[in-house]
Amino acid sequence: MSKFLIQGATGDFEVVIGLEVHAQVISNAKLFSGAATEFGAEPNAQVSLVDAAMPGMLPTINAECIRQAVRTGLALGAEINKFSVFDRKNYFYADLPQGYQISQFKHPIVGEGTITLDLGDGRSKDVGIERIHLEQDAGKSMHDQHPQYTYVDLNRSGVALMEIVSKPDMTSPEEAGAYLTKLRTILRYIGSCDGNMEQGSMRADVNVSVRRAGEPLGTRCEIKNVNSIRFVRQAIEYEAQRQVDIIEAGGKIDQETRLFDPGKGETRSMRSKEEAHDYRYFPDPDLLPIEFDEAFIDAARDSLPELPDEKKARFIEDLGLPDYNASVLVAEKESCDYFEDLIAALVKKTGKDAKAVGAKASNWVTGDLFGALNKAGKSVTESPVSAEQGADLLALIEDGTISGRIAKDVFEIMFDTSKDAGVIVEEKGLRQVSDTGEIEQIIDEVIAANPAQLEQYRAGKDKLIGFFVGQVMKATGGKANPGMVNKLLKPKLDG
Amino acid sequence: MSDLTKLSIAEARDLLKKGELSARELAEAHVAAVHAAESLNAYIAKTPEMALEMADKADARIKAGGQKGMTGIPVGIKDLFATKGVHTQACSHILDGFKPEYESTVSQKLWDDGAVMLGKLNMDEFAMGSSNETSYYGPVKNPWRAKGSNNDFVPGGSSGGSVASVAGYCAMGATASDTGGSIRQPAAFTGTFGIKPTYGRCSRYGMVAFASSLDQAGTITRDVRDGAIMLESISGFDTKDSTSVDIPVPNFEAALTGDIRGMKIGIPKEYHLDGMPAEIEALWQQGIEWMKAAGAEIVNISLPHTKYALPTYYIVAPAEASSNLARYDGVRYGLRELVEGGGLADMYEATRAAGFGDEVKRRIMIGTYVLSAGYYDAYYLKAQKVRQLISNDFKEAFGKVDAILTPTAPSAAFAFGEKSDDPIAMYLNDVFTVPASLAGIPGSSVPAGLDANGLPLGLQILGKAWDEETVFKVSGVLEEAAAFKAKPEEWWR
Numbered sequence: 001m002s003k004f005l006i007q008g009a010t011g012d013f014e015v016v017i018g019l020e021v022h023a024q025v026i027s028n029a030k031l032f033s034g035a036a037t038e039f040g041a042e043p044n045a046q047v048s049l050v051d052a053a054m055p056g057m058l059p060t061i062n063a064e065c066i067r068q069a070v071r072t073g074l075a076l077g078a079e080i081n082k083f084s085v086f087d088r089k090n091y092f093y094a095d096l097p098q099g100y101q102i103s104q105f106k107h108p109i110v111g112e113g114t115i116t117l118d119l120g121d122g123r124s125k126d127v128g129i130e131r132i133h134l135e136q137d138a139g140k141s142m143h144d145q146h147p148q149y150t151y152v153d154l155n156r157s158g159v160a161l162m163e164i165v166s167k168p169d170m171t172s173p174e175e176a177g178a179y180l181t182k183l184r185t186i187l188r189y190i191g192s193c194d195g196n197m198e199q200g201s202m203r204a205d206v207n208v209s210v211r212r213a214g215e216p217l218g219t220r221c222e223i224k225n226v227n228s229i230r231f232v233r234q235a236i237e238y239e240a241q242r243q244v245d246i247i248e249a250g251g252k253i254d255q256e257t258r259l260f261d262p263g264k265g266e267t268r269s270m271r272s273k274e275e276a277h278d279y280r281y282f283p284d285p286d287l288l289p290i291e292f293d294e295a296f297i298d299a300a301r302d303s304l305p306e307l308p309d310e311k312k313a314r315f316i317e318d319l320g321l322p323d324y325n326a327s328v329l330v331a332e333k334e335s336c337d338y339f340e341d342l343i344a345a346l347v348k349k350t351g352k353d354a355k356a357v358g359a360k361a362s363n364w365v366t367g368d369l370f371g372a373l374n375k376a377g378k379s380v381t382e383s384p385v386s387a388e389q390g391a392d393l394l395a396l397i398e399d400g401t402i403s404g405r406i407a408k409d410v411f412e413i414m415f416d417t418s419k420d421a422g423v424i425v426e427e428k429g430l431r432q433v434s435d436t437g438e439i440e441q442i443i444d445e446v447i448a449a450n451p452a453q454l455e456q457y458r459a460g461k462d463k464l465i466g467f468f469v470g471q472v473m474k475a476t477g478g479k480a481n482p483g484m485v486n487k488l489l490k491p492k493l494d495g
Numbered sequence: 496m497s498d499l500t501k502l503s504i505a506e507a508r509d510l511l512k513k514g515e516l517s518a519r520e521l522a523e524a525h526v527a528a529v530h531a532a533e534s535l536n537a538y539i540a541k542t543p544e545m546a547l548e549m550a551d552k553a554d555a556r557i558k559a560g561g562q563k564g565m566t567g568i569p570v571g572i573k574d575l576f577a578t579k580g581v582h583t584q585a586c587s588h589i590l591d592g593f594k595p596e597y598e599s600t601v602s603q604k605l606w607d608d609g610a611v612m613l614g615k616l617n618m619d620e621f622a623m624g625s626s627n628e629t630s631y632y633g634p635v636k637n638p639w640r641a642k643g644s645n646n647d648f649v650p651g652g653s654s655g656g657s658v659a660s661v662a663g664y665c666a667m668g669a670t671a672s673d674t675g676g677s678i679r680q681p682a683a684f685t686g687t688f689g690i691k692p693t694y695g696r697c698s699r700y701g702m703v704a705f706a707s708s709l710d711q712a713g714t715i716t717r718d719v720r721d722g723a724i725m726l727e728s729i730s731g732f733d734t735k736d737s738t739s740v741d742i743p744v745p746n747f748e749a750a751l752t753g754d755i756r757g758m759k760i761g762i763p764k765e766y767h768l769d770g771m772p773a774e775i776e777a778l779w780q781q782g783i784e785w786m787k788a789a790g791a792e793i794v795n796i797s798l799p800h801t802k803y804a805l806p807t808y809y810i811v812a813p814a815e816a817s818s819n820l821a822r823y824d825g826v827r828y829g830l831r832e833l834v835e836g837g838g839l840a841d842m843y844e845a846t847r848a849a850g851f852g853d854e855v856k857r858r859i860m861i862g863t864y865v866l867s868a869g870y871y872d873a874y875y876l877k878a879q880k881v882r883q884l885i886s887n888d889f890k891e892a893f894g895k896v897d898a899i900l901t902p903t904a905p906s907a908a909f910a911f912g913e914k915s916d917d918p919i920a921m922y923l924n925d926v927f928t929v930p931a932s933l934a935g936i937p938g939s940s941v942p943a944g945l946d947a948n949g950l951p952l953g954l955q956i957l958g959k960a961w962d963e964e965t966v967f968k969v970s971g972v973l974e975e976a977a978a979f980k981a982k983p984e985e986w987w988r
Contacts, residue, residue: 049597053822055590056577056599056701060737088818090866094839099821150839152826280866282875285707285815287737 004172006210006244013210013247015240016217017176018130018168019232021183022161023193024137024201025068031136031160032059032102032287039199043142043153051158053097058286061086065160066290068192069109069134070300072162075190075307076129078113080297086134086287090280095139095152103163104133105281109290115166115186116309117178118331122323127179128167137161156200162193168207168217173233180204180229181331185308189333197227204232206260208239210247218243219253223267226260235260239267311336319343319358328366334380338387339365345391350398361394368408372415384418385411393421403482405473406430434481436488439472442480443489446471457493468493499524500664504568504721507667511557511567518557518567522550522611525569528665529613534987537659539574539632540582541614549611556609564724564748566609571616571666573657576602576712577701578615585703586630587620589850590829599701600736601670601712601729608728613666616656620852621820622677622705625924627655628915629854637685637908638663638983642949645986648908651681651924657715658685663987668716668725674705675808676904676928678713679940683903683953686942686979688722688970689715693960694935695740698733704819706812707738709932719941719971723747726963742961750964751971756790760969761896765801766927768905775902775952778944782900782954785976786969794896798888803881804930809922810865810878811933816855817862823850857918886934893959898969901927903940903953927955937963939970942979951981 005012030037033050050057073080087105110132117125139157143150164183170176184195184202195202204227209220223239226232238260243253257276258267283289306314308330315326329335343361347354369390373383385393393411396402402410402425413424425431433439446468447454457464472485499521502510510516526543546569553567572578575585576599584590598606606612619629626649627635635655637648639662650659654671657678661669662685671678673691682689690713697712704710714725727748732741762783767776783793825831825846832845851859865874892899904924914920931938937960940953954973958966 052827054595054597054828055583055585055593055703055822056575056595056699057597058700058736060735090818090821092821092824092840092843094824094826097822097827099824100818278868280818280863280868280871282814282818282866282871285738286704 004174006240008244008248010248011212013240013244014213015171015236016168016209016211016220017170017172017236018207019166019170019176019179020205020207021164021180022203022205023164023187023195025065025134025160025162026191026193027062027064027068027160029062029064030158031062031065031134033158035158037159039201041155043151043155045155047154047157051097051154053099059102059284061287061290062160065134066109066292067300069132069162070292070297071190071304072164072187072192073110073113073132074297074301075186075192075304076113076115076132078129078132079111081107081109081111082293082297083107083289083291084109084133085289086284087281088284091277093138093141094150095141095154095157097139097154097157101136101138102284102287103135107289108133115179115182117175117182118327119175119178125175127169127175130165130167132162132164135161135163173236176206176236177229177233180232182308185331185333189307190304197229200227203227206232206235206239208236208243209253210240210243219255221253221256221258221267223258223260224270231260231262234262234265235267238265242267315358315362318355319362320355321358321362325359325362325366328370329362332380335365338380338383341387342390342394345388346394346398349391349395352398357394357398364390364394368411372411376415384416385414389414389418389420396421396425400432400434400481401425402430402432403478405478405482406432430479432481433476433479434484436484439476439480439484439488442472442475443485443492446475447492454493458495465490465493498664500528502667503718504565504667504716504724507568508562508564508566508724512562518550518553518611519547521567522546522569525613525665525667528988532660532663532665532987534636535638535659535663535665536633536635537617537656537663537665538571538614539586539617539630539656542581542612545581546611546613549606549609553609553611561609563608563728565605565728567611568667569611569613570605570725571613571657571660571669572602573654573670573672574615574618575622575672575703576670577703578602578612582615583703584631584829585621586618586632587823587850587855588631588830588852589823589846591850593829595701597701600698600733601702603701604729604731605670610728616654616660616669618656619653619677620855621703621816622653622672622674622710623816623854623858624652625676625680625921626909626911626914627652627681628911629852630655631852634911635659636987638987639685639908639950640984640986644948646910648910648950649684651684651904651908653677654681654689654715658682658687658689661685661687661715661717662983664985668714668721670712670729671715672702672710672712673928673932674709674711674812675932676925678715679928679938679953679955680904680924682715682940683942684908684951686951686981686983687715687717688719688939688941688974689713690722690726690939690963690966690970691932691937692726692730692963693937695738696730696744696937696961696963698731698736698739700733700735706815707819708815709812711932719939719967719974720748720751722939722970723751723967745964747963747967750967752968753972753975755786755969755972758791758898758965758969759794759896760786760791761794761796761892761899763796763798763801763892763899763901765798766901768926771902771905772946774946775905778952778954779900779902782943782973785973786900789972789976796892796896796899798885798892798930800881800884800888801930804885804933805922805926807878807881807885808925808929808933809861810874811882813858813862814866814875815862817859817866820851820855820859823847825850854918882933885930889930889934889936889957897958898965899957900969901955901957903927903955907946907948907950907952931957936960937966939966941970941973941977943973943977944979945981949981951979
């Protein structure tokens with residue numbers, strides 16, 4: 001991929017992008033109250049007295065949210081701050097019951113880290129993480145319930161969010177998309193956020209600026225609350241072009257907050273810098289600073305699973321997977337789980353070394369299986385063919401019971417019926433013919449039936465061997481062992 | 496028995512134990528006293544039915560052998576403590592009609608010990624004031640009047656209803672809260688004993704917040720022993736308040752040994768103020784003599800940052816208040832003022848304009864200002880640093896002394912309207928109480944004498960963090976030495 005540039009009338013512009021991702025922490029309860037956090041509950045069904053900011057109510061920290069933030073920091077190779085502070089961010093809004101959001105301003109729980117983006121074709125890029133801090137979510141204002149009034153749902157009020165702030169290290173919509181994809185993968189791997197953007201449990205604020213090559217950073221605009229990776233890409237493309245147009249027309253960019261309208265595919269102004277709130281941050285006197293020791297960090301580290309980058313390296317190194325297959329598999333934790341279950345079962349069934357079957361198995365999972373799942377609109381966890389069943393099928397190829405060609409037919413039936421491969425092979429009589437005498441007899445018949453082709457072959461048209469192989473396979477209904485056919489056919493053709 | 500409302504908590508406790516008095520009788524006498532004392536305006540909500548019901552339960556409990564220090568004792572609750580199903584409005588218009596679904600930890604602990612609720616007590620709006628004149632429900636009158644005069648005086652504040660109910664014999668004890676002196680100053684103005692324990696000793700859960708880092712619950716009683724009994728009941732760690740501290744609650748009453756021989760009592764030179772009435776200076780000197788006579792050693796100490804305490808307080812407390820009071824917005828409870836054709840901002844403005852009194856508005860504006868971008872470092876951050884220095888002053892002093900003796904307030908009770916138009920004069924009332932609040936250390940006010948007009952004056956005892964026992968011990972000795980027997984004339988009955 002060449003460098004992403006916006007071609008203006010007066011020259012090329014670079015785009016500079018930074019992302020602030022709000023990721024809802026997976027935990028038993030909200031950040032400062034015992035209320036539940038499930039998505040989709042009746043409005044105001046998951047609201048404690050603390051969440052509704054009743055007089056005299058006090059926040060108390062949910063330790064699980066602290067642990068999850070630390071785990072996330074560790075997964076991003078980030079600095080963990082053993083001392084951090086909750087601050088109040090003061091502003092008025094109907095769905096912000098306290099009149100302030102409890103967040104972390106000066107002393108966040110996690111400092112600098114790194115995410116390595118996979119940009120395809122084995123290319124990668126490191127993007128810096130500036131910080132991660134914990135904060136509480138606001139409620140939701142509903143403006144469409146009554147002609148005159150706004151209704152407020154406080155179910156989300158107080159839900160724990162991690163705000164993961166990147167450095168302005170991205171230079172194209174694709175990189176921003178790859179960043180979000182990778183971040184979501186990591187969060188899902190470690191189980192600190194479910195990454196469901198459509199349910200709002202992960203959202204991004206996108207900072208975009210443009211500049212001519214070599215110039216200092218331009219003025220940025222922040223696009224708030226974008227809720228899909230595709231929209232993030234679209235918003236950046238639109239916003240970068242808008243800024244270039246303004247600059248080329250002799251204007252200057254106003255620092256402002258903007259909203260992305262997915263319907264129109266454009267961004268529009270929400271509030272300017274002058275209208276920006278003065279949040280009057282100060283340490284929340286209701287909460288003590290968060291302090292923990294090395295042992296707490298060690299325990300969090302020990303609870304981390306193998307992370308995608310480590311897993312990919314292991315797949316390539318130990319299982320002999322092609323880079324591409326390894327990348328595809330590690331992108332989703334569920335894909336990895338399926339693949340690893342399949343390999344384990346296959347090794348057990350065939351007695352072969354994992355490295356001997358790894359590449360073939362990965363081809364089958366990323367090719368045949370994912371192709372079929374895609375077509376059926378199913379995720380890997382909904383696969384009608386279990387990892388164990390997949391291993392059965394591949395084992396039948398390995399031990400020569402069926403050919404790869406027949407395996408494709410068997411798989412189709414498995415996918416439709418969830419039947420075991422062995423059963424299908426027996427029922428349909430698809431067992432590969434490996435009996436030398438039987439194959440030789442068919443070869444003789446085929447050669448006898450095609451004298452013209454034989455003559456041409458013997459006159460030097462070597463390629464016609466393929467024709468004969470095809471005929472033999474056809475005559476056996478594809479069941480002849482292709483290796484044996486090749487071996488037996490050539491001496492007979494050569495006479 | 497004569498007048499049951501004149502009993503101390505300790506006396507009533509012993510009579511209840513011996514079966515010579517029932518909680519029912521005690522409650523009935525107090526319910527009648529509460530009704531008779533209407534003119535004090537101490538109660539803004541009365542709960543006589545609850546009182547009698549709770550008294551009957553207390554009697555059953557005593558009979559079953561489960562009596563605790565506060566079982567069957569009728570008390571009043573300052574309006575900023577949440578009481579389930581009962582008026583809880585911090586005496587602000589903006590909380591009109593608010594009755595919580597929950598109980599504050601402090602009041603719950605009293606009920607758990609079998610205490611009896613008489614009602615909710617008047618206070619300065621959101622505890623912001625030193626005279627009880629900022630209450631939406633009108634000022635409380637001090638039961639004390641000057642000799643030969645029928646003029647009314649303020650009871651002090653913000654716990655004006657708490658002190659008036661106790662001094663006026665319509666509660667045996669009352670909960671109170673102290674942010675900068677709101678327990679100690681009104682106690683001094685009414686001849687009652689007030690104690691503010693160490694910050695973190697009592698849970699703030701269910702206490703309407705004024706300034707979270709300073710607010711601390713405490714008690715008003717007629718004597719030191721009663722204070723020890725009642726404070727023990729409301730103290731203790733609470734998982735629902737992150738700033739409450741998990742350390743054991745001692746038996747405070749057991750600390751009242753009357754023996755302070757060899758104890759070192761600090762006299763801070765910075766508490767001699769220019770223009771302070773001579774009789775306060777004289778009372779303080781008297782207090783020093785009493786301490787010496789009891790065998791304590793007097794040590795002159797310095798708390799060099801004392802002069803910055805009041806300005807520091809009036810930055811930190813309003814800053815926190817401006818944020819704490821943001822939740823009163825008309826959206827979920829209390830007052831809501833809608834503007835015809837208006838939007839959300841109009842509702843906020845109208846609701847808060849109508850709902851908050853002048854003093855509350857003044858502090859919200861001060862607090863908003865000191866936290867604003869560009870001013871934060873100069874005011875709030877600087878104030879926090881000075882607060883640390885003030886705290887260090889005390890730490891250093893307590894390396895040399897066991898307790899500190901000072902006047903509680905720079906004057907006796909004053910007349911209504913005398914200071915209400917001059918915020919600075921009003922704020923100066925807290926000059927001796929604010930430093931201990933900023934440092935989070937325990938402090939009491941002990942009735943110690945009368946001024947020339949016959950109005951009570953108090954002396955303040957300060958102790959190390961978590962050492963309320965020494966505060967009680969020294970307070971007890973001071974109380975005995977002062978032998979404060981004066982009583983207000985019961986004009987309100």
